[in-house]
Structure formats: structure tokens, C-alpha cells
Amino acid sequence: MTTATSKPQAGPKPAGAAGTEKEKWLHAYRQMVSIRLFEEQVNEVYTRALMPGLAHLYSGEEAIAVGICQALRVDDYITSTHRGHGHCLAKGASPDRMFAELLGKEAGYCRGKGGSMHIADPATGNLGANAIVGGSVGIATGAAFTAKTLGTGRVAVCFFGEGALGQGSLYEVMNLAQLWQLPVMYVCENNQYNEYTHYQETTAGTILGRAAAFGIEAASVDGQDVRAVNEVATRLIERARSGGGPAFLQCDTYRYSGHHVGDINREYYRSKQEEHLWKTDRDPILVLTKWLTERGYADAASLDQIASEVRAIMESAVKFAIAAPYPNVDEVEKHVYA
């Protein structure tokens, strides 16, 4: 088959694998801090009523997006969710155009027409965030179908929250992916809550048991440990890339904020004590900080330096987005059809 529209854009090297171990994990650190500080700015901008719509923050879950995207090539595909800023950044999007999109500005990744829940970026293989829970499982599996049919060597990663385990279409495509041995990895970000309901109230059986039913290679990992996530993701992704078939990865994690920024009183569904425990004992940035300093790869000063560089980038991204113009109203009828 010809590959008219799908030339690989980069070599087979994982985006984050460049350089030494130290460089790799310092890069991971920077990316996790980028997501954390991006979301801090979102919270700020949202609270100042500058951002229309809804904002679902990824804070607390950074190690998953970063650990997995570090195991991907630039031309590999991802699909994302309503809680998608972290995936988008980790895959390589730039914060200024992301913020512009969040504010509905023309300079945004989707010219302001997608917003927070629909950012897509072909240049980094991001097929798009999706505001339908489980809505992108078909798209990711289809991208893997293309990769296999055209022999491009690409892999597709499908991020979804454990809430999507309730959607039948997930199991339809898992069945297809295993039958056809497609290079796709399903990543279940189990942050414990489907909106305001604990997942154990909505999920019968076990999460991995679902993958086992289809004979899909499956693993679970501490989603707060970026190195652990990266290690297992690398194995499963390379297995898929070399024709070994699909994989399912359960990442246990926690979202620090409400379901969305306005979800402030949360005691009726989870305790402050539980939140505190995750934030102090299992924070993904602290976990990596500890490892980096123990190894002598970094010290407090060098990590602070990274954080302040990132903060400056995020602040200027927000400034850029606030100053950027809205699309012209005649844009409204553009791109309905290609």
C-alpha cells in the first residue's frame, strides 16, 4: 500500500530516550513540573473567569502521561480525554498555543474551536482529546489499524479514565485489536473516581480481568512513579510495535483537584485525609525528586531552577493567550467540511 498521508516524521528513537539516564529523568521532571504548573495557571485563569467552559485538571496524574509519552516516538499516536492537558503537553504540544485554545483564541491548536476538551495536534500525533467518556477508543484502535495496514511501525496509545470501563465500545475495540493484533496500548488512568463516584461502586470484577478476557497482554503499575510507568510502558509499546499485539496498562493514580475546577466541596465523596495522603506520600513529582537527589542527579537548587524556568514559560504562555485575538466570526462556518 502507498503511504500518501502518513509518512513517519521521526526516527525510531523514543522522544524521551535521548542522552544519559540523568538527562532522561531530568527531562521527565521538567515535563511533570510543566504539567503541574500549566494546571496551576489553568486554575488561576479559570478562577479569574478568563476561561470559558470547564477545566478538568490533570494534577496528580503527571507521571502517567510523561512516563508513557517518553516511551513513544513523535509520530506515534495518542488519543486523550476531557482531562487531557497532561497528555497533550507530554506528547510535545507548546503551552502558548494550548492556552490560546483554552481561551478560545484563533492562535489555539484548533483555532479556538475545540477548547480544553478537544485539543488535537497532528504534528505530535495527538488525535485529540475527547469529551465523550470512552469516545476515542475507536479512533486509537483505528490509528493502530492504519499503522498495521500500511506498515508504518507506529503505535497508538489510548488514554482513558477508569470511568470508561463502563462503556461497551471499549470492549468491542479490545476484541478487534486482539483479533487483528493491532499496535495499540489501552491506558486506564485509574484515579479512583468516575466524577463523584468511587470506581468500586461502578466496576464489577477487576480491571485487568477485562484485558485477560480477551487474552490481551496486561499490567498494572503505580501511576505515581514515572520510572515504573516508563519501564512497563516501554516494554508494552515496543512489544506492540514489533508485532506482539495490543496491551492494556492500568495505572493507579489520584486527581488532586475536583472533577473540574468548580468541584470544591468534595467531602461527600472523598475525605480531605485521603487527598492529603496522596499529595504528601505519593506525589509523582516528590517521588522523582527523591530518586533524583538520592542518585546525585539533582539537588534542591537545580530542581528549583527548573521549576522557575517552567513557571516563566507558563506565565508568558498565559499572557500570550490573553492578548491573542478571538477568531473572526466568519470562522464559525469554516471546517464543517473538509
Place this chain on the structure above:
Amino acid sequence: MPERELTFAQAVREALAEEMRRDSRVCIIGEDVAEAGTPFKVLSGLVEEFGAKRVVDTPISEAGFTGVAVGAAMTGLRPVVDIMFGDFITLTMDQMVNQAAKAHYMSGGHWKVPMVMRTTLGATRRSAAQHSQSLHAWFSHVPGLKVVLPSTPFDAKGLLKTAIRDENPVIFFEDKMMYKLKGPVPEDDYTIPLGVADVKRSGDDITLVATSSMVQVALGAAILLEREGISAEVVDPRTTWPLDEKTLIDSAKKTSRVIVLDEGYGRYGVTAELAAVIAEGAFYDLDAPVKRMGAMHVPIPFSPPLEDATVPTEQTVFEAARAMCKPS
């Protein structure tokens, strides 16, 4: 040399085969599409020519494989999915309406979804309420989708080739009762643009706007009307979206009377939309309100005399048209 004739099913198959030869990215995905060639045998022979990698049998997972087709289309293939019966589009709704129809717009024009969904419509096959519906209005309602309703073998081939070459999701509805209908189909590579209506028969006294197999019904009614001295024009929009409003309105202005015929439900349906377009565009030239004829507003019954009562026929259209032209 007499013109070559093909059945509607053969015309569809020829369009697919030609497009698959022309473009190696075109593939077929669906239930029993390969060796079985679908229950209607529309696809017979294709897997033998193109292989199982391009004529892909799936499990019975309409939502799943339609979703896969959306993703495959976004990333470089041009899938044609087969939904065995139009009634089963219900299972694909999220994929078509929330994903396929919106990916281009939501991404600010970055992603495209060049896919085709082929499915069926049409009653009177004695298949009862879950295998007989004509639900094309549902997709016609959604911006980002295009909807094609071929009425002849000639149109089926030309429109399907265009649909496959289109950069957008296109749903192609085939009336299952027309698969054996024969008509002239050129052997060459021709296409018919989407959004261009066709005047199937010209006339002066009344316009019968009809879609899909209702075009055949309208043409039959036109012959009956001719015997009564009434000259009927039959206009086939061929696509509900994009819609060739001008041809419909021009014909209405010319004849001053219009019946709109479509096998879907009339309420909030295709006939409602077409009648509104005509009423808005030709109001001052009309001698009578636009009349609509479609499926009765009931689930399609199994019992043959009941089922037959649900859809317009040559006779009922003839009578309605005669009453409009010669009020007693």
C-alpha cells in the same frame, strides 16, 4: 451497441472495485463482507481480488468497527464500512455523530475523516420493525456528515465513487429492494458530484421530488398521470446533504405544484425539510401547499398487507397528484 446494463448491486460492487484498484488506501470493513460478500451478495468477489487485508470481516460490533474506521480514516486509510441493515446505525451513532462528524471542525481543520458508511433503507421486504427502517434523516441532521441516496444503478456507481473520493464522512444509503433493479451503467470511470439534483423526467403540471426507491415509485406514478393528461416532473435530489436547493425550487416554480416523497418518517424528516425549502423558495409560484408522502408514523409491521400500507406506492402517489392537479 446497446448500452450495458447492470443491477444496482453490481453497480455498487463495480464502483468499489474500481476505487480499490485506483487507490490502495481504500478498504472495506464490516460483518460478512469477505467470503460471504454480505447477505445481499453486494460484495461478492471483492475479497478474491483484493485480499482479506482490504476486505476485512469483523465481529458483530458496529460501534467498534465504525470507530476503528474513523481512526483509520484520520490516519491515512479510506475505509468503506458496511452496516448490514440501516436499522443498525443506532449502534454507530456516537462514532458518526460525535466523532466522525466533528473531528475536522473541532480540530480547527487539522484532522479529516475520509470514510464512507454504506448501509440500507427501505421497507416491504417483510423484515419487520428492526430491519426495515429508513433512518437517513438522522444523519442528514448533523453538520459534518454528507448523505447520499442513489435511485438508479447509474447513480449508485457514480455517486459511490465520489463518496469514496470525498474528504468527509459520507453515508451512502442503498434501498435493499433495489439491489436487483437493472439499468444502464457505463463501463468507464465516471463520477457524479454530491449536491447536484437530477431531473429524472421533465414535466409541466406537477413536480414529484423523490429520493432513493421513491424515485422509481414517482416515475411509475408519472406514467399513470400521463394517461390522465397530467405531465409530472420527477426530481431526485440524490443527496440530502449537500442539498441542491435551486433545482428543487426551480422545478416547483415551473410546475407550481409539488409532492415530496421519501421513505423515511415524515415527521421531523426529509420530506419536512425538502417541503420547507421549496415553500420558502417558491412560495409565490405555488398553486397548492407542498404535499408530503413518506412512511407512516408507525414501527414497520411484519404482516404484508399492513406493511404495504405504510409506504407510498405508484397508486397512492398517482391519486395524490391527480387530486392536486384536478381538484374535484
